[in-house]
Amino acid sequence: MVVGNFSFQGNTVYATEQSNDEKIDTHELSIDSIQDKSRTITGKGIPGYYVNFLNSTQREQKGLNIPVDSEGNYSYSLAEGEHLNSGDVIIVFDSQVAGGLQARTTVLENKVPTITGEEKTRLNPNQDFDVMSSIEAIDTEDGDLTNQLQIVSNTVDTSQSGSYEVIYKVTDLDNHEATFTRTVIVTEAPIITGEEKVEITENETYSPMETIHATDKEDGDLTSRVKMIDNPVDIAKQGSYTVIYEVVDQDENRAEFKQVVVVTKDIINFENPEVVKETGKVNKNLKR
Structure with missing residues (x-):
């Protein structure tokens, strides 16, 4: 076969067959992409012709006279013990074409997922x-x-x-x-601690945050972030009230704490006129 012009596209070379300066046909020789774990070399060639392979990196002949079938396909299986390395340059060539026809590819690494x-x-x-x-x-x-x-x-x-x-x-x-x-x-939720029950007399000063502390394993001291979400205490009226506290850490974990506040009535003992609670405890803050 007499070839007039060659053109290349990727791993494919195209050859224009000529006779008396007239184009007769265009043939291709190509080699498919190869990975380092591949056991076969495949590609396209001229039907009825033969191709040969060369590992130009390892300087080894890989296959001789591998036939190209009628549909233009060839396939070569590596022999036992043969191997390809990533980076190897594999050349397929057809010496039956005047001047020789060859295509090449570089073996790719078969990467892990x-x-x-x-x-x-x-x-x-x-x-x-x-x-x-x-x-x-x-x-x-x-x-x-x-x-x-x-x-x-x-x-x-x-x-x-x-x-x-x-x-x-x-x-x-x-x-x-x-x-x-x-x-x-x-994560771990924060913890609120404090007196669970507080007793005061009517109109006695009540400081709801006095004994309340909040800590968090990751965020540390969160006392300053404690909020009272319910405080119904009326120090002028006897009764039992529940104060509810809440704190939220940086992970949006919430902790709640309830404190019972009991407001009692002052009682005067006329024989010993000290002001005492109904519980009998002396209020020593008041004088006779």
Whole structure:
């Protein structure tokens, strides 16, 4: 075959067959992309012709006189012990064409899949946890593998504060395996402490925040953030009242505390005219 012009496009070379300066036909010789785990070399050639292979990086002949079928396809399987490395340059050539015809490609690395997602997740106590939220698996060769993810381990217990791990695994079609570890922290709610029951006499000064303190494992002292969400105390009227306190930490965990305030009536003992509570306790702040 006499070739007049060559043109290249990617891993393909096109040859224009000529006779007496007239174009007769256009033929192609190509080599498909190859990965380092590939066991075959495939591509297109001129039907009825033969192709040969050369690993120019390893300087090894890979195949001799590999036939091209009637549809223009060829395929060569690596022999036992043969291997390809990423970065190797593989050349396919057809010496039956005048001047030779060749195409080349570089062996690509067959990469392991990648798992991505939130590496650290914070949950409030008893909060619902979607173990697959934000987790995805992608493979360069196989595409999206998210639906093939496996959960190897999941120790999360949202009823107990602490640090837990979830381990994910995915395997691609070439048996490359990837794992991903996600840390899940179940936070601890704050704690409000104080006197649960306070007794005062009518019109006695009542300081609702006097004994109240709030602490949080992660945020520390939260006393300044304590709010009274209900304070019905009327110091001028006898009765039992419930004061409700609330504090919210930075993780939006809420804690509530109830304090019972009992307002009692003053009683005067005329034999010993000190003002006392109904409970019998002397109010030593008052004089006779």
